[in-house]
Amino acid sequence: MTVHRRQGAAIAAAACITLFAADRMSQAQSPTPTPIPTSAPAPAPGLAPPAAEAARPQPGDAAAQVESLQNDLAALQRLVPDQAHVMADVDYHFSSLWFAARNANWPLAEFYLGETRSHLTWAVRVRPVRKLSSGAELELPPILLAVLSGGIADLKAAIDKHDAHAFEAAYRGMMGQCYGCHVAAEKPYLRLHIPQAPGARMIDLRP
Ligand code: HEC
Numbered sequence: 435m436t437v438h439r440r441q442g443a444a445i446a447a448a449a450c451i452t453l454f455a456a457d458r459m460s461q462a463q464s465p466t467p468t469p470i471p472t473s474a475p476a477p478a479p480g481l482a483p484p485a486a487e488a489a490r491p492q493p494g495d496a497a498a499q500v501e502s503l504q505n506d507l508a509a510l511q512r513l514v515p516d517q518a519h520v521m522a523d524v525d526y527h528f529s530s531l532w533f534a535a536r537n538a539n540w541p542l543a544e545f546y547l548g549e550t551r552s553h554l555t556w557a558v559r560v561r562p563v564r565k566l567s568s569g570a571e572l573e574l575p576p577i578l579l580a581v582l583s584g585g586i587a588d589l590k591a592a593i594d595k596h597d598a599h600a601f602e603a604a605y606r607g608m609m610g611q612c613y614g615c616h617v618a619a620e621k622p623y624l625r626l627h628i629p630q631a632p633g634a635r636m637i638d639l640r641p
Contacts, residue, residue: 520557527553528612529629529636535593535601543593543601551586554578564619577615585611609636 531546558574566572585608592600609626616624625638 514560517557517561520553520560524550524553524557525636526633528608529634530632531589532605532629533632535598535605538596538598540593540596544590547586547589547593551582554581554586566620572618574615574619577618581608581611581615584608 527546527549531543531550534540534542534546555578558578562574564572564574585604588604589601589608592604605628609628612626613624616622626636627638629636
């Protein structure tokens, strides 16, 4: 009984990680997530016993499988990047977005907006709740939703209209929203500025 419950939990967790990895892959490749047919439904490695073993169940198998799953899970967890790492990707995509629009390359701007959106979403999924110095917990998903329906939606509208003026206003507004979350997360030193050159970081290094 206990073994079954633990096994169930381990399978569910492994499936989550598998789906998460598939989601990451689709997000990294395209702004609209495409289903990855092969990886999502596939069981975690070590889950499905070889056919011969499955035919004759042995009492020790379940425990061995749980242990192997737990090892796989721990290995997968070590591969998931931390929130700052994913945010550095957001920085790169959002900075590239500025230059794509400056060059009136609207299809490229749309691509980088999609990357910004999907990586922001991923960054929040990596660590949805942050502990504040007061001991209170800051929930990031509601802030993300406000950003998606605010700055990101304004940028999309400007890009769709190929409107450089509306784009600049929306971009600056979005920078304010990015920074609003950094302040809420007690990181007021993560100030953004308009990037100076393609590939440049958006963090303002001046004190
Ligand atoms: C929902 C909250 C939230 C939003 C929105 C957000 N950030 Fe962040 N960002 C964070 C948090 C939290 C960290 C610190 C992560 C850590 O230290 O683990 C961070 C860190 C960063 C960093 C530092 C990464 C590094 O290691 O150098 C950059 C750059 C950054 N964000 C850029 C942006 C940009 C650009 C946007 C908007 C397009 C944005 N962020 C929007 C929460 C947010």
